[in-house]
Amino acid sequence: MFKIGIIGATGYTGQELVEVLCEHPVVKMAYLSAKVEKEQNISKIFPSLVGKIDLPCGDLKINEAIKATDIVFLAVPHTVSMEIAPKFLKAGKKVIDLSADFRLKNAKIYQKWYGVKHKTPQLLPQAVYGLPELYREKIKKAQLVANPGCYPTAVILGLAPLSEGGYINCDNIIIDAKTGMTGAGRKPLLPLIFSEVNENIKAYKINEHQHMCEIEQELTRLVKKKVSIIFVPHVVPLNRGIMVTMYVKFRKQITPSKLIDFYKTFYRNEPFIRILDYGITPQTKDVDKTNYCSIGMKIDEKAKAAVIVSVIDNLGKGAARQAVQNMNIMCGFIETLGLK
Numbered sequence: 001m002f003k004i005g006i007i008g009a010t011g012y013t014g015q016e017l018v019e020v021l022c023e024h025p026v027v028k029m030a031y032l033s034a035k036v037e038k039e040q041n042i043s044k045i046f047p048s049l050v051g052k053i054d055l056p057c058g059d060l061k062i063n064e065a066i067k068a069t070d071i072v073f074l075a076v077p078h079t080v081s082m083e084i085a086p087k088f089l090k091a092g093k094k095v096i097d098l099s100a101d102f103r104l105k106n107a108k109i110y111q112k113w114y115g116v117k118h119k120t121p122q123l124l125p126q127a128v129y130g131l132p133e134l135y136r137e138k139i140k141k142a143q144l145v146a147n148p149g150c151y152p153t154a155v156i157l158g159l160a161p162l163s164e165g166g167y168i169n170c171d172n173i174i175i176d177a178k179t180g181m182t183g184a185g186r187k188p189l190l191p192l193i194f195s196e197v198n199e200n201i202k203a204y205k206i207n208e209h210q211h212m213c214e215i216e217q218e219l220t221r222l223v224k225k226k227v228s229i230i231f232v233p234h235v236v237p238l239n240r241g242i243m244v245t246m247y248v249k250f251r252k253q254i255t256p257s258k259l260i261d262f263y264k265t266f267y268r269n270e271p272f273i274r275i276l277d278y279g280i281t282p283q284t285k286d287v288d289k290t291n292y293c294s295i296g297m298k299i300d301e302k303a304k305a306a307v308i309v310s311v312i313d314n315l316g317k318g319a320a321r322q323a324v325q326n327m328n329i330m331c332g333f334i335e336t337l338g339l340k
Helices: 012-022 062-068 081-090 107-114 132-140 150-164 211-223 256-266 316-331
Strands: 002-007 027-033 056-058 071-074 094-097 144-146 173-179 229-235 242-249 273-275 293-300 305-312
Touching: 002 012, 002 062, 012 027, 012 316, 027 062, 062 081, 071 081, 071 316, 081 094, 094 316, 107 211, 132 150, 132 316, 144 316, 150 173, 150 211, 150 242, 150 256, 150 293, 150 305, 150 316, 211 229, 256 273, 256 293, 305 316
Parallel strands: 002 027, 002 071, 027 056, 071 094, 094 144, 173 229, 273 293
Antiparallel strands: 173 242, 242 305, 293 305
């Protein structure tokens, strides 16, 4: 039985990991850490875990974590993982990083978007981007998996079939994205308090969001030419959930029936992708607290354009549950184990 460690267990993503892995049939949680005032049982921090798990959670003690674990999830803020991941890798542990520290292949691009110089650029080539639908075979052999961001997961899964098929104009992709409040993390900041968020929708970081470079990197790989996007994220008064609406222009004509068939064929063996019938669009409730991505679409044949709508749970397929899916693949388990 594989022994699991979660570093950053008290954030929204860390909590989701603990809850999901409590129910996983073939792994055992062996180590938890987080920045807390004092070490205490995780069920004291989250009473919903009473009777499910009995483990202390306190400051990270790296040597103890290494001795206790086989696989480590790093649910820590950006710029922190690159400090600690090398220590686990050197000790032979499998690492699944849920921050952005190993998602980008270019250290200079990382520095531009995250504002700090990457401290372990030598690890970037070996880190596998953890989107199973595109990189499953590489994930199977990986020691270090960079779990994708929530927005990129929804966008890339929504556009991958058209991108790889060479159907879309790569210079004219517009993405309208909306996320629930847990996407901002568990932080006591004024813009995140209830009275600021309730009954309110606002755009933020227009064409400046750090996930843009991640989206462009992966779509460029699929299209094999430079992709540029206009990306407008919004905060909406939901706890969890992401909806991205993508507007694309076609390079060649495609009918509605052919478009649907194309998507269904592309994702025919994917257990967590749902392609809806033509003209039906998904909603966030469809995927709440799951690892699913639901995709719907509509074509404007005269304009040679399409609207693609993709929804995920930002803490599920956008973070913790996708990380567990990656763990299942890395360890040779049934991919859906503990997730359905």
